[in-house]
Amino acid sequence: MSDLQFDRHRRLRMTSSLRDLVRETAVKKDDLIYPVFAVEGTDTKHEVPSMPGVYQYSLDLLKKEIDDVVEHGVKAIMLFGVPGTKDELGSNAYNENGIVQRAIRELKGEHPELTIIADTCLCQYTDHGHCGVIEDGNILNDRSLSLLVKTAVSQVEAGADVIAPSNMMDGFVAAIRAGLDEANFHHTPIMSYAVKYASAYYGPFRDAAHSSPSFGDRRTYQMDPANRNEAIREAVSDDREGADFLIVKPALSYLDIVSDVKSTVNRPIVAYNVSGEYSMIKAAAAQGWLDEKETVIEKLTSMKRAGADLIVTYFAKDMARWINESDT
Template sequence: MYKRHRRLRANGAIRDMVRETRISREDFIYPVFVVEGEGIKSEIDGLEGNYHYSVDRLNEFVDSVHFAGIKGVLVFGIPETKDETGKSAWEGSGVVQRAVSKLKELDPELYVITDVCMCQYTDHGHCGILDGDVVDNDKTVEYLSRIALSHAKAGADMVAPSDMMDGRVLAIRETLDKYGYSGVGILSYSAKYASSFYGPFRSAAGSKPQFGDRKTYQMDIGSVREAMDEIAEDVAQGADMVMVKPALSYLDIISKARDRFDVPIVAYNVSGEYAMIKAAGKSGMIDEKRLAMEVLTSIKRAGADLIITYFALEASKWIEEGII
């Protein structure tokens, strides 16, 4: 005697009824890149279907998010000028600060998360303050706290430090609380790997290091236990949500984190993962819609509660179409 598993695969109706993992529009966080200037909506090379927006055209971005039914966005800023300390990252009139204010003006209910880092703002492209050729951890944490506070003042609902400096979650939490922003959450890039999947993003954000790499602060691609330690430390320091980045090659990390921690797990389906599917779809090698939905489902199945993805607008439409 054996069990006939195929009885529960016989047709679409029963497959839908017994499906264990489901994704919805509420699972997605959509990244947006905001640039200085006016009248700008320019498609990003390597991120087909995603755009650089100037602040005055963010109404078009908000309209697209509304139409897709997406609740949360992640804001990246590309400044006009850069310097050694990334000063424009924390200025009240900075591009992210103005973008956040505009987004909340356009839709007070939109959940606005801001990326807190320095790589886009420094002339050397590293994620902090340099001491020679080395990023100074503790000095960088001071600047990151300043950036996070400026985002909170602009109206951000949550800040997301992506730098991978030790102790930055605690420092940011203490700073936000000290200045009356205890209601602003922290999404920590807790397990951010020194991955080769970031290429299109670095081009989009103008954040490529001018020398060396980021392996002294981002995680080694072979590490697992260290990722769990990083996440545990960030949770202890006050992170409300934690992130694994990238997603697709690190499903094991997402799964282990889900088994161990009770906080929401966010996975970043990064630019290289997106670009590969787009390129293969354009060549006719794969069915882009179905493969994208399979990838997103696998990330959710591994244990992610939320997925940051450049597919958010399209995937929301594909869900409505029943593509899976």
């Protein structure tokens, strides 16, 4: 055997400290964005049936949850609202006293250093569940843009640090950038859902946000999961129109897209670890089929390895706790 010539790669794997020394990718607390759901009412904490451990919070209890989030070291949240009433044009999305606007004001008062990213869409607020204006069963792209601009401006007026438009209307970044600039919010960044696929993984989120469409689906504005080149066209358009961050959603089944967008566009890339990805792990862990902590760490690390700079994940608080434990 002495005449064999081969490389000994295992030399750098033989001890835990050696593995730590040569580890190429790590998830940090600064990488994490925690999605939260605000609902009307008081003393309300509803667990989402399809998302164990994820809750809808009334504002009084949301503040307590965010206290815990901040204590764990998570520095950014993505805020979704579940309004008490809905209408055809989603007017509570841009109501200055809407659930998201009130939540932003209260949370910024308690935690001015917390980065609040406001999801900017209409689907939670429309009685038909679509992300734009409807006429004769069609989603009207250009008429929807003005309502999205109103929503974005109202969220920033309430104190949002970042606007995250998720509607996938053509031109939404250009319209919102122009609207924010006209309202003198030149310094407010846009975290665009630049690449958002029409995915089966969104089911639990629609349960949480009460945002399932009442007819049809969203395939005329969300992307076909089979398409790769289209993702680059979408990302390049949003970059050109003024986006400051680009989201790829979902993340786990689209790591090739995360990598493609990262190598094409010189912007921070955000991987959205969506509800279905969360719920699959929770369900398997509950059955004892896999180790939740190890699986989550591996999954989030894969997103960073693919090129994500930031990760939106329902596991953010858990991940921050595990990082804290490893540091002690």
